[in-house]
Amino acid sequence: MSRRLQPAGSLRAYFGWRLRHWRRARGLSQAELGARLGYGDSHLSKVESGDRWPPPDLPDRADRVLDTGGELAALWPLVERERQEGPGARQVEAIPPSTPSSPTAPEAMEALLAAYHEVGSQLGSRDLVVPLEHHARAVVQWQAGSPEPELGRLAARFAQLAGWARFDGADYSTAQFWYTCGLHWATLADDRDLMSRLLARQSSVHWSVGNAAGAIALAERARLVEGTRPGVRAWACLAEARGHALAGDRHSCEQRLDDAASLLAAADPRTEPWAAQSVLALAMGTCYRDLAARDNHATLATTAVDHTTRSLAAVPTMNEHDRAVVATRLASSHTHAGQPDEAASVLTTLLSPFSGPHGSARVRAEMRVVHTQLTEHWPTVGAVRELTDLVRTHLPN
Known part of the structure; x- marks a missing residue:
C-alpha cells in the first residue's frame, strides 16, 4: 500500500495488507509462508489482496511465524465482526487526489477541526459524522496529491476525529479503519505523538x-513510541490499564495507572489539554469497575464510584456529551457496588428530559447494559421501576 492509502475498502483488506507487509519484512514468498502455515499460495494471495476472509486460525499462527508482536491476532476480532455484518458492511471507493482550493485552505481546515473537537465534547458525534467525514475526505484528497508532511499530519488528525465520531456511534469497524489510515499518515509525517494517540x-x-x-x-x-510527550505516554498507559482490567490483571492495571499519574503530573495542560486529572479519574474508575465486575468485588466497585464521581465533578457543565459518558460509567459503578438506588438515580437524571448528547449510540448501549443489570438484580426497587418506564420511552431497542 502506497503513501496514498485511502480510508476505503474494509478491515479485511487492511488485514491482508498487514499480512503482506509482515511476510515481505521477513523475506518470505507467498509459497514459503503458505507452506509454513499449511495454506496454498493461491489461498494466501487472496487473503492478502482482501478477496478472501482469513481463516480463524491464521492470525495467531501467522503472528508466531512472522514475529509480528501479536498484531494480526489483535486485528482479528474486528475482521470477524465485519464478516458477520455481511454484504452490507462498509465498502467505499478510493478517493482521488486533488489540491487545496486556495493557499489558506489548510489553515481554514485546521480551524474547522478545532471547532469539531469543541462541538464533539458538547454534543457528541450524532450530528457530526456526515459533515466531519465530508471535510475529512477533502483533506485526504489533498494529502494524496501532495508530498507535504503537514498535509499528511492534517489528514491523520481528521482521520483520528472521524474515527472517534464512528466510535461514539458504536460503528467500531469503520472507526478502526479511520484510525489505521490515520496511523499510516502520522507515520509518514513522523508525528510521534499522533502515532501514539492513534494506536491508543x-x-x-x-x-x-x-x-x-x-x-x-x-x-x-502506543506507550513504546519514542519521543512522545508525557501526556501522550500517559494516555497510552491508561489505555493499557483498561486492557489489563478487562483481562482481570489487577497488578498490571495498577502499575500502568501509577505510571499514568506520574506522567500526567509532568504534562503541560496548555499544550496537552487532554492530560487532565479528570481523564485519569475516569480511567481509574473504569478500571476498578471492570475488575469488580470480573470478581463481583463490591469494595473495588466502591473505589470505582469514588474515582468516577471525582471525574464527573471536573467535567465542565457545558460539555453535556462528556458528562453523559462519565455519568453512565458512574451508574455502572454504583450497580457493581450494590447500590441500585444511586445507579437508577444517575440514569434517571440523564434521561429526564432526554436530550441530544444521549443520541450517542455508545452511551445508549452502556445505559442499556446498566439498566439490564439493575432489572436482573433489583426489579422491585422503586427507583429501578421508575427508570424502566423512562428506558422504554427513551431507549427502545
Missing part, C-alpha cells in the same frame, strides 16, 4: 468489543 485509539476500540489481548497489545505499542 485503536486499543480503545478493542477494549469496547471485549478483546483484552488486542487492547493491551495496541496500547503497549
